[in-house]
Amino acid sequence: MALSEARLGELAARLAEVPGVAAVLLGGSRARGTHAPDSDTDLGVYYHRPLDVAALGELARTFGGPAARVTPVGEWGPWVDGGGWLTVDGAAVDWIYRDVDRVARAWADAEQGRYAFHAQAGHPLGVPDFAYAGEVALGVVLADPAGELAALRARMRVYPPALREALVAGLWEADFLVGVARKAVPRGDATYLAGCLFRLAGVCAHALHGAAGRWLINEKGAIAAAAALPGAPPRFRQRMEAVFTAVDSDPVHLTAALDAAADLVLETADACAMMAR
Known part of the structure; x- marks a missing residue:
């Protein structure tokens, strides 16, 4: 059962009253209109430090019951830095913290074509810092008393040309990964090779x-x-999925998987070049 629109609006308005909270953004499948009745409702809680976590916890218990809990800032890691998993009116509602100042810095880097993937639990490829901008661009602003997030969103709706060029140029890493993975073939080191292939797939997806x-x-x-x-x-x-199904300890199969991956990298580069015309 999905959270009702009325309840969602009420929740966002109450969140925006918590000291430190600047805005609330609806994300995930519900923001895209592709959600199912059992989909979680993802709410980005955009804040400035200091965030009043105690007040946020009280609000969580008001909507989610006495067992509801929110984390201190930073408990979940450096990039998904906290929040809460709540059940409101029988529906799963996730609160995810987002530091507004860090979002603005990530956007400034993206505009200049600077990006990096950052280690974060639950994200094996790493969190790309430009994802902060993408979340705002693709999300729906539910509460924004000062208009701060709306102003950022207006700028983020246009994909930065410099970021486009940088991500396509980043395909060098996929080609490099094929080369280093081949060194694992004689040893039958399927685990290392699979890790290289996962990274390669992610780099190609981002380039496209x-x-x-x-x-x-x-x-x-x-x-x-x-x-x-x-x-x-x-x-x-x-x-790409067939590449992974070929990964086992047999050097012949590993070589075939890498050959297929190398072909995909080349075709990805060609596809990117055609898209840029």
């Missing part, structure tokens, strides 16, 4: 999204999303 000027903010569904882009390599998803 960058070339298309589309935000990619999560590893989940990244390959399917890349495959759906106009101009993506033919059967991109099926071929």
Whole structure:
């Protein structure tokens, strides 16, 4: 059961009253209109330090019951830095903290074509810092008393040309990964090779999204999303998945997997070049 629109609006308005909270953003499948009745409702809680976590916890218990809990800032890690998993009116509602100042810095870097993937629990590829901008661009502002998030969103709606160029240029890493993974073949080191391939797949997916000027903010569904882009390599998803099914301890199979991955990297580069025309 999904949270009702009325209850969602009430919750966002109450969140915006917590000291330190600057805005509330609806994200995930509900913001995109692709949610199912059992989908979680993802709420970005955009804050300035200091965030009144005690007041936030009281509000969580008001809506989610006496067992509801929110974390201190930083408990979940450096990039997904806290929040709470609540059940409100029988529906799953996730609060995810976002530091507004850090979001603005990430956007400034993206405008200049600077980006990095950052270690974060639950994100094996790493969190791309430009995902902060993508979340705002793709989300729905529910509460924003000072208009701060809306002002950022107006700028983030246009995909930065410098970021597009940087992500496509980042394909060098995918080619490099094929080379280093080949060293694991004689040893039958399928685990290391699979890790290289996962990273390679992510780099290709981000390059394709960058070339298309589309935000990619999560590893989940990244390959399917890349495959759906106009101009993506033919059967991109099926071929990338076939690469992983070939990974076992047999050097012949590992070599075949890397050869197929290398072909996909080359085709991704060609596809990106065509998209940029």
